[in-house]
Amino acid sequence: MSTSESEQPGQERRISDAQTMRALSHPVRIAIWEALTLGGAMTATQVGERIGESPTTCSFHLRQLQKYGFVEEAGGGRGRSRPWRIAHFGISFSTSNDDPETEVASSSLARMFRERQQSRYQTWLETRNTFPPAWREAAGETEAIMYCTAEELEQLNEDLRAMLIPRFQARVTNPELRPPGSVPVEMHLTSFPIEHPGPGPEQSG
Numbered sequence: 001m002s003t004s005e006s007e008q009p010g011q012e013r014r015i016s017d018a019q020t021m022r023a024l025s026h027p028v029r030i031a032i033w034e035a036l037t038l039g040g041a042m043t044a045t046q047v048g049e050r051i052g053e054s055p056t057t058c059s060f061h062l063r064q065l066q067k068y069g070f071v072e073e074a075g076g077g078r079g080r081s082r083p084w085r086i087a088h089f090g091i092s093f094s095t096s097n098d099d100p101e102t103e104v105a106s107s108s109l110a111r112m113f114r115e116r117q118q119s120r121y122q123t124w125l126e127t128r129n130t131f132p133p134a135w136r137e138a139a140g141e142t143e144a145i146m147y148c149t150a151e152e153l154e155q156l157n158e159d160l161r162a163m164l165i166p167r168f169q170a171r172v173t174n175p176e177l178r179p180p181g182s183v184p185v186e187m188h189l190t191s192f193p194i195e196h197p198g199p200g201p202e203q204s205g
Contacts, residue, residue, distance in 0.1 A: 013088035021105035023068040025112055028053055029061045033070055038184050041074035041083040153191055160189055
């Protein structure tokens with residue numbers, strides 16, 4: 001997807017070009033995007049306080065994120081007091097690309113997101129004893145091994161996204177919908193073959 005294409009605010013954005021992936025592949029920019037996703041509209045100063053960066057640094061990276069369509073001005077304020085918000089509820093991109101440049105860019109971006117997720121998970125493991133018992137019992141880990149085709153696995157992932165995301169998506173962008181006592185919860189759903197299927201029909205001959 002080119003950066004000039006327009007989409008409805010709040011909808012997930014699909015990224016497919018290397019330049020846009022590289023634009024997001026920066027630890028500060030990912031941190032800013034995540035902070036605005038969780039905290040709603042914020043100024044560069046507020047974002048900086050949340051992620052531990054200076055307002056000047058955040059202002060620069062916010063403008064870069066705006067250039068590539070990841071954030072937008074929320075209205076009101078001037079200069080560094082202008083609030084910013086995410087332009088889309090989420091982003092998605094393929095980690096399997098025929099173009100070598102896009103493959104490198106998508107792999108790098110996926111690795112950065114995964115490292116941040118693993119860091120948050122490690123923090124949970126190290127601090128979970130400080131959480132109330134109800135939260136420790138509610139959190140969980142699930143692992144399953146199953147035999148399926150690539151087509152079945154793709155459909156399973158689509159079914160899971162369709163079941164989970166719409167139910168809670170509106171709460172991310174609209175704090176009024178969050179029930180009392182709710183906090184941000186991160187769920188990782190990963191699925192991958194643990195054995196190589198061998199050459200495909202077009203290669204076996």
